[in-house]
Amino acid sequence: MRQIEAFRAVMMSGGVTAAAAMLSISQPSVSRLIADLEHAVGFQLFDRRGSRMHPTKQAETLFEAVQRSFTGLDMLAQAARRIRAHPVGTVRLAVLPTFAITVLPPVLADFQALYPDVKVTVEVLGHRGVEDRLFLGQADLGIGVTAPPRDGIRTELLARAHYLCALPPAHRLTAQEVVRITDLAGERFIGPMHEADALWNGIDAALLAAGVEPVRMLECQQSMPMYAYVAAGLGLSIVEPFSARLYRRLGVVTRPVAPVISLDFTFLEPDIGPTPPPIQWLRDAIRREAAAAMLET
8 A cells, every 4th residue: 555655646746756745755765665566566657767757658547546546535534524524624615606606605604603613615616527526525515517427426406497588788678578589589699608518508409499590799608707798788698597686786687588498406415424514504505595596586
């Protein structure tokens, strides 16, 4: 195991000196452990060129397996922390951008009043990034979208969101109570990038089903900038509902869309041990706040 630790440290740090510092041992000890490991596995791990060590292709392949093993150890450490449950010193959240900006602020204000000694870290990521953080044991709670199940992660529905049409204040479609997809024909449309993730698949599918081709002069990957561009009069868009109440202050008008375009947002947690009370409190509060945000649309 010590040989593997030395190998991992060299691969991660790029050299024997840095690896020795990581492991708090001497440089000769690292070199000896690497040599012993090479003897054990039966192939060369590094090309020695002066003071530099360059990993071989076999070393890179072995490193992938080592990383998977250490991920398992990290998950065990996190499981122990969750089983202990109290005290929880830090809660690590990995969430989609719109939740970080619109739903979390009032929730975290209440959380800090209730748990003043618990530190909260919020990492803002796309869905794949949220999944990765949970899978690697680097987050306690995630907010993403419905996706195929992934080993080591359990999910639960947070909210089913009906998307809205966001309109500049003087737009002709503000006179309608509901905006139909067919109403978008020929409109300047601030649309999601086609390579964006599952948050936007339903929009493209609805446009295609209706045979509608809006004028796509501006594309973006996230809903918050889309709302901002609508507020600036650059066009209209179809967006998630959670940010609507924030952007109404800037004059954006929202209307329901027909046919309905919906998407399920989910909680993600490591599939290990019980949920600690502070994290359960956050789940319940986030669900309530998300429901309140949708009611205001």
